[in-house]
Amino acid sequence: MCKSLVVGRSHSIYCILPPHMLEHIAKKGDEKQRARAIDTLSTDHTMRQFRSVQAASFTQRRAMPMPAAAAPSAHRSIYTANQSETLPGAIVRAEGAGASGDVCVDEAYDGLGATFEFYLEVFHRNSIDDAGLPLLGTVHYGQDYDNAFWNSQQMVFGDGDGTLFNRFTIAVDVIGHELTHGVTEHTAGLNYLGQAGALNESVSDVFGSLIKQYVKKQTADQADWLIGEGLLAKGVNGVALRSMKEPGTAYDDPTLGKDPQPDHMSKYVHTTQDSGGVHINSGIPNRAFYLAAVEIGGQAWVKAGRIWYETLNDSHIKPSSTFKGFAQLTVSNANRLYGANSAESAAVTKAWKEVGVL
Missing domain, CATH: 3.10.170.10 (Elastase; domain 1)
Structure with missing residues (x-):
């Protein structure tokens, strides 16, 4: 690759x-x-x-x-x-x-x-x-x-x-x-295969986007949630490599093809290519993070980012973690950081449910 x-x-x-x-x-x-x-x-x-x-x-x-x-x-x-x-x-x-x-x-x-x-x-x-x-x-x-x-x-x-x-x-x-x-x-040492590999890619998208937002001093609702904006040359029909907000919509070009990322588990792509579709299925946890961050509001790295970072460092995470296992740990860390009945915990749970993981 x-x-x-x-x-x-x-x-x-x-x-x-x-x-x-x-x-x-x-x-x-x-x-x-x-x-x-x-x-x-x-x-x-x-x-x-x-x-x-x-x-x-x-x-x-x-x-x-x-x-x-x-x-x-x-x-x-x-x-x-x-x-x-x-x-x-x-x-x-x-x-x-x-x-x-x-x-x-x-x-x-x-x-x-x-x-x-x-x-x-x-x-x-x-x-x-x-x-x-x-x-x-x-x-x-x-x-x-x-x-x-x-x-x-x-x-x-x-x-x-x-x-x-x-x-x-x-x-x-x-x-x-x-x-x-x-x-x-x-930290988590997520295997680069299947759902763990898609989580590996998603985590990189999450923090890559947060770094851009941090540099621009943007709140979650101000961010574009695009990965690689500016990379596509003039004349290419697309805006970026991926969209965390709307997976599957970043590009549709005769030479590059159409963005294949799913936004829900019902559209999960089962494939042996790309280590089990790690760059494709990462759209599902990407959208979950976007939904949680926007629901929580403010600067996304402060609370939503903290929950994901604590999950990466959680002693219970496994290199072979599935979407569901990772999602459950984010909820657990949201509960620990902000309280089991907190708005933050509710936002994280709601986000994972909306993409069909929980």
């Missing part, structure tokens, strides 16, 4: 573009677009193996004591691959340095910073691993590379081809989404 050259050890690769979109491009795009999509999709089997390795090591990581961390402080390093596929590349901006003048470099730097600040200020989390992990990013990866990914060590951004996709540093929620895969690795 994604392509990366990382020498020395295997890492999980989490890409922002879903494989069903790449598959449609491989069938309907022009010659160059088809070649790029096929090249990306060709590594699908290898990436599944990477994820299996990561999932197998999660239990050991969760049991290990966290190392002592210094006072929380961002440590960002932005590199350029100069259109190669060698990582990390040449460093172009280190923590504290001024703007480089390269829009991709500076957007990556700011996006990593916004994600670090969000987790620290809202949840008192010290970087992705809660132990001060330095945040690395590589821009200008590959030739017109149509993707961005987190490989369990760093962020990697393609420049996009300019006809279907713009530069992948353009959307702060995409950066927040990918880095949140790292947070999930260090």
Whole structure:
């Protein structure tokens, strides 16, 4: 589903573009677009193996004591691959340095910073691993590379081809989404398969959207709840990669296909593709979060986000969690945080019922 050259050890690769979109491009795009999509999709089997390795090591990581961390402080390093596929590349901006003048470099730097600040200020989390992990990013990866990914060590951004996709540093929620895969690795460790995998993707969408809302200082009713707004190039019929508010409506384009995300369990997609449809069925828990956040009101990261974050860190969560199991834990955490008869708990319960999970 994604392509990366990382020498020395295997890492999980989490890409922002879903494989069903790449598959449609491989069938309907022009010659160059088809070649790029096929090249990306060709590594699908290898990436599944990477994820299996990561999932197998999660239990050991969760049991290990966290190392002592210094006072929380961002440590960002932005590199350029100069259109190669060698990582990390040449460093172009280190923590504290001024703007480089390269829009991709500076957007990556700011996006990593916004994600670090969000987790620290809202949840008192010290970087992705809660132990001060330095945040690395590589821009200008590959030739017109149509993707961005987190490989369990760093962020990697393609420049996009300019006809279907713009530069992948353009959307702060995409950066927040990918880095949140790292947070999930260090907390719930959700398997990248079936409903657990769809929850993994949904959690990244949730916090990616919250990071964008945090940057824009938006309340839940002011937010657009789109993931990847600005990524689609001019002329593409769509507004984003996904809509948390209205799953299935983000795009409908001859080359990209139609957004296939369901918004209710009655429309759950049973498939062996994409690790059991992790990028498709994530629309169901995405909409549940949207409904809960809007019902609760105010800034979504304050209460709804807190409930989801506490659930990620709940000792009862399992890497193989189902939608129902995750939903029950969110209700449990809402009860613990705000009271069993609270408006917050009622909103969370109502949201999961509305999408057919509870």
